[in-house]
Amino acid sequence: MVEVKNLSKSFEGRMVLHDIDAVFETGKTNLIIGRSGSGKTVLLKNIIGLMRPDTGEILYDGRELIGMNKKELNVLRREMGMLFQGSALFDSMTVLENVMFPLNMFSNDSYKEREKRAMFCLDRVNLLDAEHLYPSEISGGMMKRAAIARAISLNPKYLFCDEPNSGLDPKTSLIIDELIHSITKDYKMTTIINTHDMNSVINIGENIVFIKEGIKEWQGDNHQVMTAKNQALNDFIFASDLFRKIKAVENQPEEG
Ligand SMILES: Nc1ncnc2c1ncn2[C@@H]1O[C@H](COP(=O)(O)OP(=O)(O)OP(=O)(O)O)[C@@H](O)[C@H]1O
Numbered sequence: 001m002v003e004v005k006n007l008s009k010s011f012e013g014r015m016v017l018h019d020i021d022a023v024f025e026t027g028k029t030n031l032i033i034g035r036s037g038s039g040k041t042v043l044l045k046n047i048i049g050l051m052r053p054d055t056g057e058i059l060y061d062g063r064e065l066i067g068m069n070k071k072e073l074n075v076l077r078r079e080m081g082m083l084f085q086g087s088a089l090f091d092s093m094t095v096l097e098n099v100m101f102p103l104n105m106f107s108n109d110s111y112k113e114r115e116k117r118a119m120f121c122l123d124r125v126n127l128l129d130a131e132h133l134y135p136s137e138i139s140g141g142m143m144k145r146a147a148i149a150r151a152i153s154l155n156p157k158y159l160f161c162d163e164p165n166s167g168l169d170p171k172t173s174l175i176i177d178e179l180i181h182s183i184t185k186d187y188k189m190t191t192i193i194n195t196h197d198m199n200s201v202i203n204i205g206e207n208i209v210f211i212k213e214g215i216k217e218w219q220g221d222n223h224q225v226m227t228a229k230n231q232a233l234n235d236f237i238f239a240s241d242l243f244r245k246i247k248a249v250e251n252q253p254e255e256g
């Protein structure tokens with residue numbers, strides 16, 4: 001479980017996150033949703049320690065991030081897997097070498113063991129055939145899967161994904177969502193995903209934090225999201241025509 005308490009962040013006197021409180025649960029795909037510029041990436045960067053909040057606490061299963069010394073921070077870093085906007089694979093490395101990279105950096109296992117672990121992760125994302133290919137030789141969806149394999153290579157307790165579906169078609173996005181969801185369940189990870197993809201909200205929104213202009217407006221799950229009374233949330237959700245139509249159908253009185 002990751003807890004954020006009273007987290008605020010400003011840039012040059014402009015407040016971008018206002019006193020955010022949120023709980024991200026273990027074994028669930030937790031989503032941070034909101035419009036472009038609402039503060040999702042800044043929040044995620046604060047959570048993973050890439051940015052320091054002005055005020056507030058971030059607790060990793062009770063362990064407070066801000067006050068950690070270098071050694072404690074290194075322990076925590078090893079428990080985190082990350083998937084950033086774009087897949088950020090190394091172009092000069094094969095898919096297998098990319099997945100082995102964190103293992104080479106952080107693991108004391110033998111080469112054979114590291115390779116075996118990397119192949120296991122590639123199998124998990126259904127990408128064994130692509131092990132010898134370079135990022136330029138595979139599709140965007142395959143790149144995302146390779147990046148997921150790399151993110152889980154060290155068997156993280158916490159997985160962070162910033163817009164994992166950006167640039168993917170709806171079908172491929174669904175495959176990536178399902179993959180992240182099933183990996184989260186299998187390894188009981190605490191997964192936090194930034195997204196504005198409404199399909200993701202509906203499909204894997206087990207715990208959703210909605211932020212608007214840096215303020216947490218609402219928290220709930222994908223069932224509650226469709227009937228929530230929060231105006232800002234509704235404006236966000238039903239900005240898409242499709243979802244407005246779904247809502248209209250659901251609200252129609254039954255015949256008979
Ligand atoms: N390093 C920075 N310095 C100054 N302002 C920043 C910095 N990083 C982000 N911001 C500002 O903080 C606000 C929130 O940005 P953020 O990137 O978190 O939005 P977002 O919700 O992730 O948007 P998107 O959906 O487009 O990725 C924006 O107004 C942005 O300009």
Ligand SMILES: [Mg+2]
Binds near residue numbers: 040041162194
């Ligand atoms: Mg962002």
